[in-house]
Amino acid sequence: MEENDEETYDQTEALLSSDVQRRGDSQLGFKLYKRRWFVLLVLCLLNCSNATIWLTFAPVADQSAEYLQVSLEEINWLSLVYMVVAIPLSFGTTWMLDTVGLRATMILGAWLNMVGAVLRYVGTLLDPSVQFPLVMLGQTFGALAQPLIIFTPTKLAALWFPDHQRATANTIASMSNPLGVLLANIISPTMAEESKQIPALLLAYAVPACIVCFLATVGIRSSAPATPPSASAELSGTEPFVQGIKLLLMNKAYLVLLLCFGSGIAVFTCFSTLLEQILCVQGYTNDFAGLCGALFIVFGIVGAGALGLYVDKTKKFTEATKINMSFTAVACVAFSVVCLLREQKAAVAVVCSFFGFFGFSIYPVAMELSVECSYPVGEATSAGLIFVSGQIQSVLYIILLQALTTPIADSPLSTCGAAVLSWKVPMMVMGGLCTVFTCIFVIFFRTRYRRLEAEEAAAYRTKRSYGSTNTEHAPSVDT
The missing domain is CATH 1.20.1250.20 (MFS general substrate transporter like domains)
Incomplete structure (x- = not known):
């Protein structure tokens, strides 16, 4: 499997290099x-x-x-x-x-x-x-x-x-x-x-x-x-669609990312979908649940922006994803604890902000990482299958967590209405799932940045072929 994958990559790298050489000096920038x-x-x-x-x-x-x-x-x-x-x-x-x-x-x-x-x-x-x-x-x-x-x-x-x-x-x-x-x-x-x-x-x-x-x-x-x-x-996207799917299924690093990041998407879907139902049991109002959801998104956007700029400069896709997934797992476990406590608005709000800041920031970086580890498979194919994995796991997670709830006979602080459910076991399961898949990713995910390597190889061979002293690969901007 790995040998076939490497052979495909090498062929694409050679194609990139020869194509750049054929176009000549105009493509150096x-x-x-x-x-x-x-x-x-x-x-x-x-x-x-x-x-x-x-x-x-x-x-x-x-x-x-x-x-x-x-x-x-x-x-x-x-x-x-x-x-x-x-x-x-x-x-x-x-x-x-x-x-x-x-x-x-x-x-x-x-x-x-x-x-x-x-x-x-x-x-x-x-x-x-x-x-x-x-x-x-x-x-x-x-x-x-x-x-x-x-x-x-x-x-x-x-x-x-x-x-x-x-x-x-x-x-x-x-x-x-x-x-x-x-x-x-x-x-x-x-x-x-x-x-x-x-x-x-x-x-x-x-x-x-x-x-x-x-x-x-x-x-x-x-x-x-x-x-x-x-x-x-x-x-x-030069690889045909069916051939691209086959290459992805033979790519160990991609499969680890598909499973683990898909699980992360599922956890976030569960959090967003069930947040109000989870918090109302302990007496938190819908307005407060809405505030927590807003903090989750706002801090997530801020974290994603910061991480995106950092990764663009350093190209540390794997390191950034592993570190942020680890912090996300910590935040998920923390939420599974504080959401069961009464009159702890500050703690719940902080944990939701922390959860969003590290969790949301993973998404765009992980999508770029899926392309880097699976190149030359088309970007939409590699990123799309991860989204599908996340959607399927989301359905399974929501069904599982709802099945694990138990009715509560007496909950005087509840703002849930007639039906009051205990979310203690489901939240512990969600925190456990997030932790397990994070550990799998941190331990087993290793990959080369195939797209970046192909670009560097093409540029290097072109420079050697033409012996140009002006070898900067900086892009020019159309005015």
């Missing part, structure tokens, strides 16, 4: 285009818009159920449909990104996102008997768009950005999704205090979706710049 920032902006706005559509109804579930004349369980399905749709569509999305191209994928995602947002608003204006079906159809269109959007950051960073900006670009694009989640938790309760305000809320989410769709359709004119920003960009 790669050209960057300012337009890359516009493409990144469109993706960020699209990712943020899709996240707000996803969680529109969760913060105002009671008002939504009253307006649409359905049960709370049916309202919950407006969010769960994203998870249900994402898993089977993920393979098609990775194929599309690596085969059809970035431009077509982003534009299709933008149109699905816009159609979904508009359908939801139109549905609220029609007869009550068709309101909920149309709103659910709109949510389904948004769910169809999610994989097309959320898989794109790694591909965009590889095609448009040089090696010293890739992790930063990936971080900016990836963190726009939790920013959208945060905005939804702020905007929805503010705009829809009463059920009759639901149509206005959906209109407020539809307008940005239409604007972003226009920007994507008109502004994104190509999948990649005229000239690549790095040696690896030109050969991005």
Whole structure:
């Protein structure tokens, strides 16, 4: 297995080198285009818009159920449909990104996102008997768009950005999704205090979706710049999709990352989904749970930004991921303890901030690491399979943790309503799972940075071939 993997890598490295030599001196300095920032902006706005559509109804579930004349369980399905749709569509999305191209994928995602947002608003204006079906159809269109959007950051960073900006670009694009989640938790309760305000809320989410769709359709004119920003960009996704899957399944380092980081995604999904139910047992209000969720996201975005800049400068992908996963495991265990304590708001808030700061920052770096350890497999394929692993494990974790809860007969401080459940055992299990998979990753994950090595080999051979004294590989910028 390893020998076949090494042979594939060596062939790709040779192809990179010969290709750079063939083009001559013009490729000694790669050209960057300012337009890359516009493409990144469109993706960020699209990712943020899709996240707000996803969680529109969760913060105002009671008002939504009253307006649409359905049960709370049916309202919950407006969010769960994203998870249900994402898993089977993920393979098609990775194929599309690596085969059809970035431009077509982003534009299709933008149109699905816009159609979904508009359908939801139109549905609220029609007869009550068709309101909920149309709103659910709109949510389904948004769910169809999610994989097309959320898989794109790694591909965009590889095609448009040089090696010293890739992790930063990936971080900016990836963190726009939790920013959208945060905005939804702020905007929805503010705009829809009463059920009759639901149509206005959906209109407020539809307008940005239409604007972003226009920007994507008109502004994104190509999948990649005229000239690549790095040696690896030109050969991005050269491995056929099926062959790429085979290479990933033979890559020990990638499989460890797939399992362990997928588990990390699952833990974060459980935390975000169950936070309010966990805290209400000990008397914490919904407002406080919302504050903890906001701190979790805000500190996560800050941590991701800082780590992205650090990794871009040092290229220490593995070290950064292992250290942050270790701190994340500590934070998860700490949360499993403090969430069971009463009247400890400060401790709970601090732990949630700590959890987000180290946990969220792993995501974009781990996605870049998945590309480095699996190159020359397409970026969308390597990053997409990890997302699929996270979604599958998320479903399993949520089912497991809910099954481990036990009813509490008497809980005088509870703010949960009629049903009060003990989360002591589920939280200990979650902390244990996070710790176990972190230990597996720290002990067993080892890899070469194949993409960086291929770029360095191509540059070195070109310099030797031409004997140029001006051998700086710094990119030039299009003005």
